[in-house]
Amino acid sequence: xxxxxxxxxxxxxxxxxxxxxxxxxxxxxxxxxxxxxxxxxxxxxxxxxxxxxxxxxxxxxxxxxxxxxxxxxxxxxxxxxxxxxxxxxxxxxxxxxxxxxxxxxxxxxxxxxxx
Amino acid sequence: xxxxxxxxxxxxxxxxxxxxxxxxxxxxxxxxxxxxxxxxxxxxxxxxxxxxxxxxxxxxxxxxxxxxxxxxxxxxxxxxxxxxxxxxxxxxxxxxxxxxxxxxxxxxxxxxxxxxx
Numbered sequence: 178x179x180x181x182x183x184x185x186x187x188x189x190x191x192x193x194x195x196x197x198x199x200x201x202x203x204x205x206x207x208x209x210x211x212x213x214x215x216x217x218x219x220x221x222x223x224x225x226x227x228x229x230x231x232x233x234x235x236x237x238x239x240x241x242x243x244x245x246x247x248x249x250x251x252x253x254x255x256x257x258x259x260x261x262x263x264x265x266x267x268x269x270x271x272x273x274x275x276x277x278x279x280x281x282x283x284x285x286x287x288x289x290x291x292x
Numbered sequence: 293x294x295x296x297x298x299x300x301x302x303x304x305x306x307x308x309x310x311x312x313x314x315x316x317x318x319x320x321x322x323x324x325x326x327x328x329x330x331x332x333x334x335x336x337x338x339x340x341x342x343x344x345x346x347x348x349x350x351x352x353x354x355x356x357x358x359x360x361x362x363x364x365x366x367x368x369x370x371x372x373x374x375x376x377x378x379x380x381x382x383x384x385x386x387x388x389x390x391x392x393x394x395x396x397x398x399x400x401x402x403x404x405x406x407x408x409x
Contacts, residue, residue: 208395219296219383219399220337233394269336272395278325278344278387279395283337 179203181284189290190259198254202271209252210281210291211244212217212236212268220268226252227275259291296386297335298400305344306408313369313403317382321388326360326367327397334381343345343367374407402409 183203190196202209208227212220218279222236228249238244241259246252256263270281293319305311317326328340341351343360351358355372371378381404385397 210396212397217401219385220397221399221403225394225396233396235394236396239349245347251388266335268338275392275395277323277389277392277395278342280342281395281397282339283329285334285336 183284187288200252200269206271208272210270214266264291296400300403302404303404315367321389325387327385329383379407
């Protein structure tokens, strides 16, 4: 079946603008995750959804970052007043269940560049 | 605090050589999960293996094998007879016992493996 998909694959924006990044998880997966990967680093956790609710948003760096998953499937990561330091690859992952240690499958990522 | 250390930043080998990628983890949880992912130049993270803390059996899958040792908090990954297609960044990751509150992964900084023909 289809894997996790993310759109757009690349996004270039100017400092101060608002951006939305979309994630479509594997069909039937109940859990969804967002991570951010800076150059030369491992992915860093941002937020975890169980169904429609954000179960853990402890990784969001500040209140400019927000994510939603209104129907328990597609999720959107929203960044307000973007800064150059927000430039990174934003990865989305999904897992079948909410069980501890459930395997997460990753999408191809969205490369965000803030000029 | 939980932490994953991949001390090898880059490794370069010649095709057909065996290579071992090291992973050392820190956690206070008795129940935890360890993972390896591969990130080829295309950028997408590809799942390789998942191991829980109660299963210390080593695992072999084709040319890949994993050595889990709780005594040294290590989960090392060996590629036998490496091939050019194995060239990628490899990440080790840890998920703890969060009591259902979360399921986040803690990643190491990755090891870049370059296999020369």
